[in-house]
Amino acid sequence: MTKLPLEGIRIADFTWVWAGPFCTLQLAHLGAEVIRIETNKRPCTTRTLPPWLNGEPGINRSGYFNQYNQGKLSLSLDLKEPRAVEIAKELVAKSDVVCENFAAGVLERLGLGYAELQRVKPDIIMIALSGYGATGPESHFVSYGPAQVPLSGMSSLTGYDGWPPMHVGISYGDPTGGLHGAFAVVAALLYRARTGQGQFIDLSQQETSVAVLPEGVMDYTMNATQPPRRGNRDPHLAPHGVFRCAGEQRWVAIVARTDEEWVRLARTMGRPDLADEPRFAALAGRKAHEDEVEACITEWTSSRTPSEVTAALQAAAIPAFPSYDGRDLAEDPHLNGAGFFVRLEHPEVGALQHVGIPWRMSGTPCAVRRPAPCLGQHTDYVMGEILGYSSDEIQRLRTEKVLF
Amino acid sequence: MTQQALAGLRVVECGHMISAAYATKLMADLGADVIKVEPPRHGDPARTRGPFPGGTPHPERSGLFLYLNTNKRGVTLDLQQPDGQALLRRLAADADLLVHNFPPPQMAGHGIDVDGMRARNPRLIVTSITPFGMTGPHRDYEATDLTLWNAGGVAYLNGGGPGADDLPPLKAFGQQAEFQGGLNAALAALAAVFARWQTGEGQHVSVSIQECVAAILELTFEFYPYMGLTASRLGQKPIQPVDFLECRDGWIFVCCIEDHQWDKLVELMGTPEWASIELFENRLTRAANWDALKLFLQEWAQTQSVMDLYRAGQARRIPLAPVSTMADLLASDHLKSRGFFAVIDHPVAGPLRYPGAPYGFALTPWAIRRPAPLLGQDNQEVYAALGLDSEAVRRLSDRGIV
Numbered sequence: 001m002t003k004l005p006l007e008g009i010r011i012a013d014f015t016w017v018w019a020g021p022f023c024t025l026q027l028a029h030l031g032a033e034v035i036r037i038e039t040n041k042r043p044c045t046t047r048t049l050p051p052w053l054n055g056e057p058g059i060n061r062s063g064y065f066n067q068y069n070q071g072k073l074s075l076s077l078d079l080k081e082p083r084a085v086e087i088a089k090e091l092v093a094k095s096d097v098v099c100e101n102f103a104a105g106v107l108e109r110l111g112l113g114y115a116e117l118q119r120v121k122p123d124i125i126m127i128a129l130s131g132y133g134a135t136g137p138e139s140h141f142v143s144y145g146p147a148q149v150p151l152s153g154m155s156s157l158t159g160y161d162g163w164p165p166m167h168v169g170i171s172y173g174d175p176t177g178g179l180h181g182a183f184a185v186v187a188a189l190l191y192r193a194r195t196g197q198g199q200f201i202d203l204s205q206q207e208t209s210v211a212v213l214p215e216g217v218m219d220y221t222m223n224a225t226q227p228p229r230r231g232n233r234d235p236h237l238a239p240h241g242v243f244r245c246a247g248e249q250r251w252v253a254i255v256a257r258t259d260e261e262w263v264r265l266a267r268t269m270g271r272p273d274l275a276d277e278p279r280f281a282a283l284a285g286r287k288a289h290e291d292e293v294e295a296c297i298t299e300w301t302s303s304r305t306p307s308e309v310t311a312a313l314q315a316a317a318i319p320a321f322p323s324y325d326g327r328d329l330a331e332d333p334h335l336n337g338a339g340f341f342v343r344l345e346h347p348e349v350g351a352l353q354h355v356g357i358p359w360r361m362s363g364t365p366c367a368v369r370r371p372a373p374c375l376g377q378h379t380d381y382v383m384g385e386i387l388g389y390s391s392d393e394i395q396r397l398r399t400e401k402v403l404f
Numbered sequence: 405m406t407q408q409a410l411a412g413l414r415v416v417e418c419g420h421m422i423s424a425a426y427a428t429k430l431m432a433d434l435g436a437d438v439i440k441v442e443p444p445r446h447g448d449p450a451r452t453r454g455p456f457p458g459g460t461p462h463p464e465r466s467g468l469f470l471y472l473n474t475n476k477r478g479v480t481l482d483l484q485q486p487d488g489q490a491l492l493r494r495l496a497a498d499a500d501l502l503v504h505n506f507p508p509p510q511m512a513g514h515g516i517d518v519d520g521m522r523a524r525n526p527r528l529i530v531t532s533i534t535p536f537g538m539t540g541p542h543r544d545y546e547a548t549d550l551t552l553w554n555a556g557g558v559a560y561l562n563g564g565g566p567g568a569d570d571l572p573p574l575k576a577f578g579q580q581a582e583f584q585g586g587l588n589a590a591l592a593a594l595a596a597v598f599a600r601w602q603t604g605e606g607q608h609v610s611v612s613i614q615e616c617v618a619a620i621l622e623l624t625f626e627f628y629p630y631m632g633l634t635a636s637r638l639g640q641k642p643i644q645p646v647d648f649l650e651c652r653d654g655w656i657f658v659c660c661i662e663d664h665q666w667d668k669l670v671e672l673m674g675t676p677e678w679a680s681i682e683l684f685e686n687r688l689t690r691a692a693n694w695d696a697l698k699l700f701l702q703e704w705a706q707t708q709s710v711m712d713l714y715r716a717g718q719a720r721r722i723p724l725a726p727v728s729t730m731a732d733l734l735a736s737d738h739l740k741s742r743g744f745f746a747v748i749d750h751p752v753a754g755p756l757r758y759p760g761a762p763y764g765f766a767l768t769p770w771a772i773r774r775p776a777p778l779l780g781q782d783n784q785e786v787y788a789a790l791g792l793d794s795e796a797v798r799r800l801s802d803r804g805i806v
Contacts, residue, residue, distance in 0.1 A: 003595060003602060003603060004599075005595035005597065005598055005599035007593060008597065011434035013793070014680070016453075018622065022620075025642075026591055030591075030592075030595045034549025034683075041757035048622070049623060050623070050627075050630075050631075051623065051627040051630040051631045051633070052627050052629075052631070052799075053426075053476045054630075055631055062795070063626025063627070063630040063631075064622070064623035064626060064628065067623075067626050068624070074761075078786050086557075094462070101549035104796055109627075115544075116561055125765075129461040129599035132738065133742055133764070134744045134764075135741070135742055136738045136739075136741045137737055137738050137741060138738040139738075141718045142718060142721050142722070142723040143723065143725075144659045144661055144723045146623075146646055146657075147657055147659040147681050147723055147724075147725035149657075149723040150648070150655070150657035150725050150726065150727040150728065151657070151726065151728055152728065152733075153579055153728045153729065153730055153732070153733050154576060155648070155655075155727050156573070156605065156655075156727050156728060156729045156730070157578070157797075158575075158576050158577040159574070160571060160574065162565070162577055162653065164648060165593060165648055165655050165727045166517040166562070166563070166574065166648075167562060168558070168562050169559070169560075169561030169562030169563075169574075169576075169637060170558060170561060170620060170621065170622040171622060172576065172580070174574060174588070174622075175619075176583075176584075179584075179587040179588065179591060180430075180587065180762050180763060181763070182591050183587065183590050183591045183594060184763045184765070186595050187409040187410055187434050187594060187595045187765075188409060188446045188765065188768075190409065190410065190594070190596055190597060190598055190601070191407075191410075191768055193601050195407075197767060198770065199766045199767035200763065200767060201763050201764040201765055201766070202745075202761040202763065202764040203638070203762070203764075204742070204762075205764075206739075207739070207742070207759075207760075207761070207762050207763075208762045208763070209697045210733060210739075210744070210759050211762040212578065212580060212583040212761070213453060213577065213578055213756075214467060214468055214471035214472065214578075214759060215453075215454075215467065215468055215577075215578050215579075216578070216587070216730050217467075217471075217730055217733065217734075217757075217758070217759050218455050218468065218470070218735060218756070218758070219467060220469055220730035220731060220733075221467075221734065221745075221757040222455055222456070222457045222756060223455065223457060223458065223459070224731075226729060226730040226731070227455070227577075229577075230570060231572075231574065232550060232574060232575050234451060234455075236452070237662040238550075240548075240550060241550075241572065242550075242554060242559065242572035242573050242574075242575075244570075244572065244573065245751065249569075250555075250637070251560070251572055252554075253551045253553075253554040253555075253559070254549060254551075255548045255550055255783070257548065257669065262519065272798040275733055312544060314545050317546050318546060319545075319546040319547050319548045319550075319551045320546075320551060321545070321547065321552070321554055321555040322554065322555075323559050323560045323572075323573045324554065324555055324556070324560060325557065325634045325635070325636075326557065326559045326621070326625050326627055326628040326633075327628050327634045328557070329556075329557050329618055329621075329625060329628075329633050330625070330628045330629060332540050332542060334536060334540040334542040335540075335614070335615070335618070337539070337540050337541070338537050338539060338615075338768045340615050340618070342614075349630070352626075352630060353504055353622070353628075353629040354626070354629070355619050355625055356615075357619075358450060358588050358611060358612055358615035358616040358618070358619050359588055359589070359592040359608050359609060359610065359611045359612075359615075360537070360538070360609070361592065361596060361606045361607055361608075362608040363596070363599070363605055363606070363607030363608075363611075364596065364599045364603070365602065366606065366613070371804060377739055385606055389538050393642075397475050399571055
């Protein structure tokens with residue numbers, strides 16, 4: 001029988017919003033049994049945000065939650081109840097990994113800090129993903145996903161030439177932190193497999209966000225300066241931009257990596273005059289006249305669709321691709337043919353299209369095995385099958401709103 | 405002494421630029437033994453990208469290369485020649501993991517023969533990071549970081565703004581599609597190592613960078629399947645204030661997601677009269693009337709200092725964040741107290757501060773054992789381990805293979 005890479009690994013998942021759930025999503029993709037601990041009293045933020053199926057709100061109907069919690073189970077447990085904290089510890093005792101992304105100190109106050117959990121499960125691996133990390137003078141600061149982009153330095157480097165700092169379009173610190181976190185968990189699992197020892201991992205989203213900005217940081221540590229905001233341009237390549245096409249807000253990205261590619265680009269545009277223009281022959285010249293080069297390209301692209309431009313340039317082996325929106329992605333034949341999208345039957349929203357797993361494994365093929373859980377959908381399974389409670393006890397805990 | 409988490413893991417990296425190099429850096433910094441294979445003469449193109457001290461290009465002084473290749477040993481090998489490919493097969497025969505980022509049309513020409521390598525070493529895990537995956541109509545499309553950031557749909561979500569809808573979708577700084585590819589590859593490859601613990605078998609892991617980017621669209625992608633809508637970078641935001649304001653000494657980001665955070669911000673501003681008008685009553689009306697509100701807020705912010713405001717706001721649990729410059733990051737007391745920036749001494753580039761541990765392992769710390777390799781620095785040692793004496797390495801060198 002084919003196994004999944006993390007088959008048999010159980011994750012007690014105390015995370016919420018995006019960074020933590022994105023971390024445990026990866027572990028679920030890899031075959032771990034991820035059990036979300038959540039409560040109706042204060043549902044995960046993403047359960048309360050759109051998009052809703054057909055615009056009708058509902059705790060199990062959010063596309064945001066249903067995207068980033070695929071493959072997980074849900075145990076509804078109100079950790080404000082002391083009895084619930086004991087149940088959470090029982091679950092940790094039967095788990096391999098604990099993931100959480102509360103502000104520093106919150107789980108300790110609930111009696112679920114690492115030292116306590118290590119007592120109930122000596123080889124537990126625990127990762128805390130927080131905005132600022134578990135130590136340091138700002139560790140207690142409030143952090144929201146969108147604020148990580150400016151905090152990490154990304155915004156001061158991103159923007160149009162001569163414009164103010166800008167955002168990047170998503171809360172980029174969340175997935176970047178989540179992926180670093182999932183990698184760290186697998187590394188800790190390998191170490192535990194070798195030595196039998198678990199450990200605590202402190203992940204700061206600020207730091208994982210800075211980790212992907214070396215071209216900015218190293219410029220400062222070398223030269224006490226930082227790269228200017230350059231829009232879509234690149235200091236080493238020209239042209240390097242996103243160009244207007246025919247239609248409402250339709251755009252195409254085009255890059256020439258070499259002088260030869262520039263010549264082919266010019267010829268493909270039907271502009272042999274540009275291919276022969278000595279000012280544009282070398283990179284330095286194209287950089288010096290980049291506005292003019294870009295205007296020539298826009299003149300050509302603006303009467304064509306992104307697909308037409310892409311097809312013509314790819315036929316000449318020049319990097320080009322449409323700037324895809326959500327619908328373009330959803331309908332893309334390549335991504336659909338590659339089996340990237342997932343459509344599993346969900347009890348409240350049915351079989352809708354979700355983004356799947358960006359890797360393929362020949363020996364242990366990963367697949368999304370179940371849709372995102374409804375809140376509390378697996379309470380009976382977790383309490384009964386994993387923790388050994390009788391149905392009477394489970395019913396009583398429900399009545400007492402411990403399971404809620 | 406406690407070993408590092410990935411001590412003993414043997415990795416061969418045939419990477420150019422970022423994705424494969426970042427994947428194996430993550431492993432090397434946790435203790436894996438990574439051999440980086442570069443083309444003779446010029447090496448990895450990341451050596452030409454900089455930033456460079458004084459802006460002067462030098463293959464051993466590129467900040468990007470120095471950062472991405474810490475803790476690795478370096479060899480040169482011409483993978484386009486049959487004898488170079490034969491040596492790569494011998495390196496792969498001894499490895500746990502081979503990570504490369506040649507696109508599919510270039511794999512065979514660089515000796516990446518997954519089946520052949522795995523036949524010789526069934527425990528080998530080959531990880532291929534490609535623009536569009538190993539199959540499908542776009543498999544062989546030419547691509548760069550910019551085209552892939554657009555192909556994955558993130559670029560379309562950013563840029564433009566009031567009165568600037570004619571400006572194009574805007575990339576994030578750096579080469580973020582490449583980093584996403586590297587992160588996913590590191591994770592999937594390491595999971596395959598974990599699987600091998602149980603199965604004893606290696607395998608082929610393939611990562612599509614386009615898919616990696618499409619996997620991080622936050623709530624935006626699902627607007628199409630759930631509601632038939634496409635998210636746009638233009639138009640008003642659902643909630644405000646979640647935006648940049650200019651202070652007297654820099655920029656600050658205000659992120660009042662919840663109404664109670666706005667109430668605290670109003671308090672911090674000294675409860676100005678305009679804040680009580682109906683247009684700014686809740687987070688939705690503040691979004692609908694953001695043009696007007698932003699003028700008020702901007703007028704107030706321009707008299708403030710970023711760091712004073714940041715601390716005063718955070719003391720009231722208002723999610724404010726400075727728009728950090730690189731100088732701010734290097735000067736941050738918080739990052740200093742966590743020891744985030746690591747000083748790494750390199751024989752040519754000298755001692756410099758680098759972004760350091762992205763996570764703290766309590767038991768098996770992230771650590772720098774050696775700086776990025778000089779071009780071909782470890783040829784003798786690595787090839788000697790394959791049984792080549794220095795004379796044989798010299799002959800290969802004369803033929804331009806190493």
